[in-house]
Amino acid sequence: MKYLIVLGDGMADKNIPELDNRTPLDYADTPAMDKYSKLSEIGMVRTVPEGMAPGSDTANLSVLGYNPREYYTGRSPLEALSIGVDMKPTDVALRCNIVTVSTDDLPYEEKTIIDHSSSEISTEDAAVLLEAVRKELETDIYKFYVGTSYRHLTIWDKGEVVELTPPHDVLGQVIGQYLPKTEALREMMKKSYDILSNHPINVERMKKGLNPANSIWFWGAGTRPALAPFVEKTGHTGAMISAVDLLKGIAVGADMKVVEVEGANGGLDTNYEGKADAAVEALLKDDLDFAYIHLEAPDEMGHQGSFERKVQAIENLDKRIIKRVTEQLEAAGTDFRMLVLPDHPTPVAIRTHVSDPVPYMLYDSTNKQSHTWNYNEKEAQESGNYIDKGYTIINHLFEK
Known part of the structure; x- marks a missing residue:
């Protein structure tokens, strides 16, 4: 059988x-x-x-x-296993989605989340965008890893399992109240918009009528399973x-x-x-x-x-x-x-x-x-x- x-x-x-x-x-x-x-x-x-x-x-x-x-023990640690990231007991894994927030001139906190998958972005395009984020934001404490499509990974050395909101739970809503309470995470999300909003890949995506992949979004924190x-x-x-x-x-x-x-x-x-x-x-x-x-x-x-x-x-x-x-x-x-x-x-x-x-x-x-x-x-x-x-x-x- x-x-x-x-x-x-x-x-x-x-x-x-x-x-x-x-x-x-x-x-x-x-x-x-x-x-x-x-x-x-x-x-x-x-x-x-x-x-x-x-x-x-x-x-x-x-x-x-x-x-x-x-x-x-959390969603992201399971994804870390798939990507091949060997987590230390003190590591915390975070899901790092590449999402679409509104392209208006409002402050980041007042923007609206439009699309949790950035028009189902390809892994190839997302990898280029995540590399741009990594160059600007990666430190000894926060490391970025490419996953699949819009789904990526951040490892936080000696991190905390903090409460974070999945982006698909707040589609169409103003994001301010759903941003991380942890300042470092919140600031990285804000800076990612500045890095990605005018990236050549996103310029091309908008010309094709696709949603720009213009912000990272942290959620799903957890420890090694x-x-x-x-x-x-x-x-x-x-x-x-x-x-x-x-x-x-x-x-x-x-x-x-x-x-x-x-x-x-x-x-x-x-x-x-x-x-x-x-x-x-x-x-x-x-x-x-x-x-x-x-x-x-x-x-x-x-x-x-x-x-x-x-x-x-x-x-x-x-x-x-x-x-x-x-x-x-x-x-x-x-x-x-x-x-x-x-x-x-x-x-x-x-x-x-x-x-x-x-x-x-x-x-x-x-x-x-x-x-x-x-x-x-x-x-x-x-x-x-x-x-x-x-x-x-x-x-x-x-x-x-």
Whole structure:
């Protein structure tokens, strides 16, 4: 038996009037999920423990079987593992997004955050901009490291785990009250605007109608994590297929195989087929027990507030990942169990994460008992199946 998790980041949502008062997951054309849902267990799972922030960090740890209350030390330290930064016990890692703030003449504190991803900036462009920041702002205390797209890393020597606000939580708002209380962090953010606002890359981006990547934004502070190896915890070998450093960092910390897929970028135009094929190769050629396919696109489209693009991301997940993976496993005559779910909802109406339970679909290729359930939020709730401790759902996947 092989095991597979297909996770659509932020895929769950609320009913949207423009989608006939349905959710993007319910509205999307998803023939593969429709096919397998009739043979699956459908239900709801709480991936974010009560009282914890609804982030992809806590939620994906939970889905992988790690109780966030026990293992979570912050988001950025997990990304540091992926980038290859060896943190000292006294280091604090900070997420260093490159964001878009308004280009008006107002003081920095009175500017508005426009876009947390700077029009999904490429890693290549972001690396040039971060290098400009690094030359001006890096010291023995603060070091900057390139990540993926708009997601980068700062290591603070002998730092503090200070309270910081995620930029996607304050889209469209004046930033003053959300800036760090720590003066050094706040000043670096302000100076970054002066460094980046007229950078040649941003001049070109604005000519093309793209948002300028004109400020850094610190958040997600934390200390070095210590995850138990996945194989020791579950008894199964596993691989991670994701474009984002957070998920790759979790996998590094858990001693899972990290599979790099060319063209996987965390956006709507990611290499879906490459991710699907990488999972099949990990399961069949490498003979690993388990593969985790993480797709960032539904979450990004939720942050953008675009229900049309979120529907498209879900349809791509269905037709270009789930269909492709299952057809290959079936053609190989391989028995498998597949869990499909989001990590958390990212409703397009509010453009940020919420901690509500999410719908799951658990398919077993050896099960021939059919029913009429479809995979969406409404029917998952109506099923009556509910898993309160999200970090136990992986045990449910691995059950005989």
